[in-house]
Amino acid sequence: MQTTRREVVRVTTLGAAAAMTAPAAAQTPSQARGGKQNPRGKYPSPPFPAQSQPWPGLASQMTPRPDHGETSYVGSGRLSGRNALITGGDSGMGRAAAIAFAREGANVAINYLTSEESDAREVVELIRAEGRMVAPLPGDLRDPTFCRRLVNDAVGQLGGLDILVSNAGRQQSRGSIAEISDEDFDATMKTNVYAPFWIIKAALPHLQPGSAIIATTSEQAYDPSPDLYDYAQTKAATMNFVKSLAKQFGPKGIRVNGVAPGPIWTPLQISGGASEGKVVTFGATAPLGRPGQPAELAGIFVRLAEDDGSYTTGNIYGAGGGQGQP
Ligand code: NAD
Ligand code: MG
Numbered sequence: 001m002q003t004t005r006r007e008v009v010r011v012t013t014l015g016a017a018a019a020m021t022a023p024a025a026a027q028t029p030s031q032a033r034g035g036k037q038n039p040r041g042k043y044p045s046p047p048f049p050a051q052s053q054p055w056p057g058l059a060s061q062m063t064p065r066p067d068h069g070e071t072s073y074v075g076s077g078r079l080s081g082r083n084a085l086i087t088g089g090d091s092g093m094g095r096a097a098a099i100a101f102a103r104e105g106a107n108v109a110i111n112y113l114t115s116e117e118s119d120a121r122e123v124v125e126l127i128r129a130e131g132r133m134v135a136p137l138p139g140d141l142r143d144p145t146f147c148r149r150l151v152n153d154a155v156g157q158l159g160g161l162d163i164l165v166s167n168a169g170r171q172q173s174r175g176s177i178a179e180i181s182d183e184d185f186d187a188t189m190k191t192n193v194y195a196p197f198w199i200i201k202a203a204l205p206h207l208q209p210g211s212a213i214i215a216t217t218s219e220q221a222y223d224p225s226p227d228l229y230d231y232a233q234t235k236a237a238t239m240n241f242v243k244s245l246a247k248q249f250g251p252k253g254i255r256v257n258g259v260a261p262g263p264i265w266t267p268l269q270i271s272g273g274a275s276e277g278k279v280v281t282f283g284a285t286a287p288l289g290r291p292g293q294p295a296e297l298a299g300i301f302v303r304l305a306e307d308d309g310s311y312t313t314g315n316i317y318g319a320g321g322g323q324g325q326p
Helices: 003-021 092-103 114-129 144-158 182-206 229-252 265-275 277-282 296-306
Strands: 081-087 107-112 134-138 164-165 211-214 255-261 315-317
Touching: 081 092, 081 182, 092 107, 092 114, 092 164, 092 211, 092 296, 107 114, 107 144, 114 134, 114 255, 134 144, 144 182, 164 182, 164 296, 182 211, 182 229, 211 229, 211 296, 229 255, 255 296, 296 315
Parallel strands: 081 107, 081 164, 107 134, 164 211, 211 255, 255 315
Antiparallel strands: none
8 A cells, every 4th residue: 555645744743752752661553453462461560660749640750651552542533523622631541532532533622730731742742743633721620610611712722522531530548538638528529520510511512412421430439449438439429420411411412421440550540549559569459460551441432432332321431450340
């Protein structure tokens, strides 16, 4: 097959952007599609170097660096011309979704905290390298006024909204309920429960039939850890609103689904989400013997967003490495 000049330019730009953000655990492109691999050995296993960063943490400072699909995700036009807003799009699962969506032909707006600008810049460059529109929209989701402005800015800058990924989350490990301050509890609830309410409500008037909402819940919704009292109940709430809104929005032709990850190697875990000891053995209890990488969930977000998934709504898609549910 002849390679067109446009393809050459695209591959070259992609190569430059990918080199800048190359994760330690990247797959080779030939392994990305079709190649059979033992999932146990595909990515790093514990023990991991002890590490901690101030919240919310940066993917660029993690050892090993997480794989968000920078060099491996190959698109095939499954979201051509769609406009997507992804909260927490700078790192972790949100970044994996952002890269995949752009490579599937979508324009992408990402929200993140101002302290995460350097991670966000890498995502912006990767989306630009695909020739897609990108709207970087930093701000704190605990503020309802910001949440409403975020939706308006995403719609304004991209020209519409077809896919909303409510993915940002706050998780801070506390051994006892006695150690959770009122401020802590409030911050977790505001980020994980209130912000999706404010954002989905603001987005609804813009969502036409065929649009999709995807929320990131967790194995914690079903099997809460003792040190995640506040966080785990927000994930149960997320799983629950996916199901109620799917019923409410079904008649409008809008699908609502959730993704329930198990232990995934992201900044959330090394910035207080897991205890420092748990970081070293992170993922060890999973039957696959390691944590997941954000790239391993990219295809799930695409599947739930694309038209081929048109009968999937009110459902939760797990990626738990053999533990957790659903
Ligand atoms: P991550 O740290 O890469 O992403 C979380 C993002 O949330 C941050 O990048 C940040 O931009 C955003 N965020 C947090 N508080 C915010 C606020 N007040 N305002 C704006 N943005 C804010 O980690 P991740 O693990 O990819 O997290 C993504 C989602 O996955 C979260 O909802 C998390 O609860 C969920 N999850 C993670 C795991 C895991 O093991 N990593 C497992 C199950 C579910
Ligand atoms: Mg981040």
